[in-house]
Amino acid sequence: MRFWHNRGRRVRKYHKHIRGITFALFYLPYLLGCGFFLGLNYQDLLNQPIFYGLLTGSLLLGSWVVSFMLQRYCYSHLLAFSKLDSLRIMANFLLENGYYLSKKIKRDNHTREKIILPKVYLKQSKYDLKASFILQGNKFQDKFLTLGNTLEIQHDGDFTGKKFTKGYVTYVIAIDQFAGRLKLSDVKVTKQGLRLMKDVYWDYVKQPHLLIGGGTGGGKTVLLMILLYGLTPIxxxxxxxxxxxDLSSFADVPIYQGHIFVTKEEIVDCLRANVEEMEERYHYMKSHPDFVAGMNFAKFGLRPKFIIFDEWAALMAKLEGNYQLQQQVNQYLTQLILEARQAGIFIIMAMQRPDGEYIKTSLRDQFMKRLSVGHLEDTGYTMMYGDANKNKEFKYIDEIDGKKVIGRGYISNAGEVAREFFSPYVPLDKGFSFKEAFMKMSPLPETPIIASSSSVDTSSAIFDDSTEVTPDFLTLSEAKSELDKSYDQLKKLITLIEKNGFYTFGKEGGKLSFSPEELDTLRSIFNIIDKGNLTYKEAVESYYQEA
Incomplete structure (x- = not known):
């Protein structure tokens, strides 16, 4: 049990004059110095009053300018002085709006008014300010309950929420968010999640699925590349x-080969394959001897997987009129959003605004992290951040200290108040290339589902190669090595061939096995894909039409 709550420093009446007080303290040493100097030269001062008068005046004026500049610097750059300025602003707010009690005191036939401020406390760090106002039946209780937007504007920050503790309401204001902007090299996954700003993280396990909004030119695609940069290593x-x-230009990057989808057929196949992988992950987890209900993918050595969509509305436009594909897309997307979190599969969806025309509102509500960059209309902000932010003042700022800023926006967890956000700085003006950075990244090792353990049935019967096959046939793992392709690439091609009825691969003990002729077939189709720059579906159809 806590007996003491540190709410910060109480706001006092004299704080209204705190800048004058600090200036006097800065100026006082110069005044004392001049007085000491004149005292030492008192006789000369009497003999040459004009000279010493001009000298002293010049010294006092110069020291006044120095004190003024020193004070401005301190209030602009030092946290201790920033705290004092916040106290000044709050004291002025309370006094100007009449949030105080007055008492008349009679003494020596004179009456004076004593002003008593209510209990208001400020607690400030580098990136946020907490203002606590007393309730407990206070005269101003009702007004103290609705100060969020006022404090946001007053302290030039972002109101991010309020909470009630022991008879007080505490407002949290995010301040100086631009100072919390990261460099690209600092975007990494930590125990708290993917770091996006110095004090902002996306914990994709606790807040699954990320929805990104923003107008054209606001920085959505660059933000997606930043997310790729931070997530790809893990x-x-x-x-x-x-x-x-832009994102499709990474198709020839080794770590993304076979994982970039551009046509509507490819994207539908991608969603279908991820639903299948989700089911395989759950099968692996539940078959594990250490499985306990409630455990997630990380407990079993599985990596997270992210499916990134750049402009979901463009896909919906391509599917317009094709109701069968639309139904499949919505079905697979619904399964992944509602079911895949525990298996470690997450959706990142970017679009100009999350209109119900393109994504069902019931699915949109399942995106637990929301992020917008650039400027949105009021309806766009409402779609992005919901009723929790209907009274929030979303500010449009494209310049800070005279410099144009790209990548500014807002971020929040679903159902919470949004706060100001700045995308990490990318030195594109200095020649940085995302593609070159991705080219240098090494592929990740196989996951337990691919590299099966003999003690645990780690995948579905079709794609498990743990059973011995005859010497003339190759296991899935051997075929993968022989063809120099990834498990996902091989799995995708086999599924496409069998789904369209072109061929059915043999199995031994329920596990896939490949004859030399079947291996040649797969090799030929992969050659068609690589040389003809065709999609998997086009290459399969081309091969079997010629055959």
């Missing part, structure tokens, strides 16, 4: 780019 990534623009 996760498997599938990229769906129906616009066939």
């Amino acid at each position: 996760a498997d990534i599938d990229i769906c780019d129906p616009k066939q623009s």
